[in-house]
Amino acid sequence: MNVVPVAYYLVLSAVLFGLGVVAFVFKRNIITILLAIELMLNAVNLAFVAFARAWGQTDGLVFVFFVIVVAAAESAVGLAIVIRIYQNRQTLNIERVNLLKF
Amino acid sequence: MPILEHLWIIIALPLAGAALNGLLGKNWSKALVNSVGIGSVSLAFLSVLEAIREFSLLPAGQLSFFKNYFNWMAAGSFKVDFALQMDHLTIVMLLVVTFVSLLVHIYSTGYMAHEEGYYRFFAYLNLFVFFMLTLVLAANIVLMFVGWEGVGLCSYLLIGFWFLKQSAISAGKKAFITTRIGDFGFTVGILLLFWTFGSVDFGTVFMKAANMPAESATQAGVLTWICLLLFAGAIGKSAQLPLYVWLPDAMEGPTPVSALIHAATMVTAGVYMVARMHALFSRAPIAMFVVAAVGAITAFYAATIGLVQTDIKKVLAYSTVSQLGYMFLGCGVGAYAAGIFHLMTHAFFKGLLFLAAGSVIHAMGGEQDMRNMGGLRKQIPVTFWTMFIATLAIAGIPGFAGFFSKDEILDAAGSGADAHITLWLLGLAGAGLTSFYMFRLIFLTFFGKPRFDEHKVHVHESPRSMTVPLMVLALLSIVGGWFAAPHLIGKTDYFEAFLHPVFAAYGVPAGIEQGASLAGAAGEAGGISPSPAMELLHALTGPPVVLAIIGLLVAWWFYIRRPDAPKKLAASVHGLYKLLLDKYYVDEIYAAAIIRPFLWISTNVLWHAVDERVIDGTVNGVASVAREVGGQARELQSGNARSYATWVVIGALGFSVLMLGVWMVR
Numbered sequence: 042m043n044v045v046p047v048a049y050y051l052v053l054s055a056v057l058f059g060l061g062v063v064a065f066v067f068k069r070n071i072i073t074i075l076l077a078i079e080l081m082l083n084a085v086n087l088a089f090v091a092f093a094r095a096w097g098q099t100d101g102l103v104f105v106f107f108v109i110v111v112a113a114a115e116s117a118v119g120l121a122i123v124i125r126i127y128q129n130r131q132t133l134n135i136e137r138v139n140l141l142k143f
Numbered sequence: 144m145p146i147l148e149h150l151w152i153i154i155a156l157p158l159a160g161a162a163l164n165g166l167l168g169k170n171w172s173k174a175l176v177n178s179v180g181i182g183s184v185s186l187a188f189l190s191v192l193e194a195i196r197e198f199s200l201l202p203a204g205q206l207s208f209f210k211n212y213f214n215w216m217a218a219g220s221f222k223v224d225f226a227l228q229m230d231h232l233t234i235v236m237l238l239v240v241t242f243v244s245l246l247v248h249i250y251s252t253g254y255m256a257h258e259e260g261y262y263r264f265f266a267y268l269n270l271f272v273f274f275m276l277t278l279v280l281a282a283n284i285v286l287m288f289v290g291w292e293g294v295g296l297c298s299y300l301l302i303g304f305w306f307l308k309q310s311a312i313s314a315g316k317k318a319f320i321t322t323r324i325g326d327f328g329f330t331v332g333i334l335l336l337f338w339t340f341g342s343v344d345f346g347t348v349f350m351k352a353a354n355m356p357a358e359s360a361t362q363a364g365v366l367t368w369i370c371l372l373l374f375a376g377a378i379g380k381s382a383q384l385p386l387y388v389w390l391p392d393a394m395e396g397p398t399p400v401s402a403l404i405h406a407a408t409m410v411t412a413g414v415y416m417v418a419r420m421h422a423l424f425s426r427a428p429i430a431m432f433v434v435a436a437v438g439a440i441t442a443f444y445a446a447t448i449g450l451v452q453t454d455i456k457k458v459l460a461y462s463t464v465s466q467l468g469y470m471f472l473g474c475g476v477g478a479y480a481a482g483i484f485h486l487m488t489h490a491f492f493k494g495l496l497f498l499a500a501g502s503v504i505h506a507m508g509g510e511q512d513m514r515n516m517g518g519l520r521k522q523i524p525v526t527f528w529t530m531f532i533a534t535l536a537i538a539g540i541p542g543f544a545g546f547f548s549k550d551e552i553l554d555a556a557g558s559g560a561d562a563h564i565t566l567w568l569l570g571l572a573g574a575g576l577t578s579f580y581m582f583r584l585i586f587l588t589f590f591g592k593p594r595f596d597e598h599k600v601h602v603h604e605s606p607r608s609m610t611v612p613l614m615v616l617a618l619l620s621i622v623g624g625w626f627a628a629p630h631l632i633g634k635t636d637y638f639e640a641f642l643h644p645v646f647a648a649y650g651v652p653a654g655i656e657q658g659a660s661l662a663g664a665a666g667e668a669g670g671i672s673p674s675p676a677m678e679l680l681h682a683l684t685g686p687p688v689v690l691a692i693i694g695l696l697v698a699w700w701f702y703i704r705r706p707d708a709p710k711k712l713a714a715s716v717h718g719l720y721k722l723l724l725d726k727y728y729v730d731e732i733y734a735a736a737i738i739r740p741f742l743w744i745s746t747n748v749l750w751h752a753v754d755e756r757v758i759d760g761t762v763n764g765v766a767s768v769a770r771e772v773g774g775q776a777r778e779l780q781s782g783n784a785r786s787y788a789t790w791v792v793i794g795a796l797g798f799s800v801l802m803l804g805v806w807m808v809r
Contacts, residue, residue: 062792065792066788074788135783139783140782141782142781142782
């Protein structure tokens with residue numbers, strides 16, 4: 042049975058991560074940025090799972106569970122913040138939310 | 144033996160008084176402050192008496208009582224104990240210090256009655272007594288130095304007692320700084336002493352010194368250097384040339400302070416120190432000569448300035464400098480007992496003179512210029528008579544205390560084993576001048592017509608608290624010298640015999656005979672022995688007495704017989720008069736030669752260059768670098784979440800590249 046080599050997964054993971062980074066840096070909408078973060082997290086998850094399968098160990102899988110849990114919490118808190126920001130400032134443009142400086 | 148075993152009680156009592164008055168006295172009534180202040184000193188005086196009684200019960204061979212209370216500090220072989228000792232020399236000093244202090248405390252209750260900070264004054268006085276007793280009782284030179292510096296501190300505090308008066312503050316600082324110059328020498332002397340003998344205990348040091356041969360009179364050895372350095376401290380503390388300048392200015396302080404500290408006790412600490420260290424000094428002929436020469440020159444020099452001063456306290460101040468010179472002259476020619484004798488009689492009559500001068504100033508409502516006095520004899524008789532007795536004593540009129548002690552010093556300087564004819568002549572001339580300026584003071588103040596507005600100045604005799612100490616001191620100024628009276632007819636000088644065990648304890652090398660007159664008195668028995676009457680006649684018509692009487696007569700002629708003569712004389716030798724009136728311009732010379740260059744260097748080099756440019760520059764430079772960097776760095780904190788994200792990415796990338804690099808190098 043042919044096994045897909047681990048490098049393929051890694052390339053896919055890297056591409057997804059790179060897309061996430063680019064979106065994270067260049068997008069202005071806060072919801073999009075949150076999505077970009079999710080994308081990066083899942084790219085990492087993919088890499089973990091691939092390695093866990095390649096080495097035949099469960100450590101990577103355990104990590105993935107943790108990441109999923111943290112990502113869920115982060116989404117909940119992040120979306121709550123997004124709602125509050127919108128209620129207060131009637132915008133989701135991140136460049137307009139810049140009072141906290143110097 | 145309760146007190147002798149616990150000598151510390153003697154010094155603890157005034158310290159307790161100072162602490163109580165100083166810390167709690169602010170809100171106390173004057174009566175309470177008085178009882179604490181006077182009570183502590185009188186208890187100390189009584190303890191001294193008890194200690195002396197117990198001391199006299201010691202076995203005959205025991206010359207001194209030594210007690211070590213605890214180890215104060217130890218570092219390697221350097222060890223200092225809190226140890227006190229008592230011998231005959233200490234007894235004399237203890238009696239003088241506690242008794243005169245007691246009288247001055249009593250006097251101060253009258254003199255300072257209307258002053259602000261009454262409790263503070265008594266706290267300082269008690270503190271002074273504490274330090275002075277520490278100095279006297281100390282059994283090692285480091286502890287002695289504690290007392291030595293402590294009395295300097297109290298002197299500073301009391302000179303500047305009226306701290307709102309600019310001149311008083313300056314005088315206090317002057318006293319402190321000037322004595323500090325001498326104390327530098329003293330400190331180095333202590334170090335050299337320890338380096339040489341490996342100990343700072345008097346007993347150990349003197350025992351070791353006693354085994355050393357006397358140094359030659361032409362080449363300075365280590366003993367000479369130790370002695371000269373220690374004597375530098377004495378020059379500062381006891382106001383000798385060239386560091387005497389602080390003492391006349393110290394008259395800015397309250398008059399009781401001048402009497403106690405700047406006449407009777409503290410300034411004599413230098414003399415006590417030289418006498419205490421006699422085991423070293425006697426083996427250092429060069430140092431001895433320096434002591435004698437400084438003493439004799441100061442005695443003469445200060446007397447010349449005293450001739451023309453018009454401030455009643457200034458005359459007495461220069462007189463003190465001059466009399467201290469006599470004490471050093473005595474010590475310097477090996478007659479330590481005579482020096483200490485003069486110290487004691489001087490404490491009586493000079494303390495009295497100052498207290499009486501204070502009484503005059505009190506009566507005149509603060510006036511100190513003798514040109515504005517005159518004719519006070521009838522109005523303040525007690526002050527007049529006591530002051531007159533003190534003047535007879537200081538002038539050396541036979542029968543009064545000063546006669547015996549000064550005569551002994553001049554005797555030793557003129558015909559002792561270590562006599563110097565030049566120094567003897569200087570001392571004699573000084574004695575004549577002393578007599579003149581003291582009677583000038585008396586005549587200007589108490590005789591003639593009043594030179595003040597009698598309607599404005601209400602002259603009044605001082606209260607009992609002030610006149611009683613005057614009378615007690617007057618009595619002592621008469622009888623205080625009679626211990627030595629039998630010497631006049633060739634018998635034992637009891638004072639010298641009393642101190643003899645101390646000064647004979649550490650075998651003195653041949654050539655420097657201590658207690659010259661004592662030895663003389665004993666030796667004359669074997670040789671040609673003049674009859675007692677001849678001896679008496681000889682002593683009573685000796686040069687010092689003749690000069691004293693000449694001084695008296697000249698003063699009488701100038702200030703009673705021909706009151707216009709002094710002005711004419713001053714006009715005819717105007718240059719000399721001006722020189723004396725301006726005190727040889729020593730203060731001005733010091734200002735030009737030392738103080739102004741010092742100030743210039745301090746201002747321009749140390750302050751404007753070193754402090755402002757180098758030190759401040761460094762500190763400010765570091766601060767401004769931090770501020771610049773921070774100013775730039777805070778720009779990163781833009782508040783823009785996307786820029787933060789960018790930095791995170793850049794950081795992550797950078798870290799990845801780094802890891803990659805590390806991996807590739809591997």
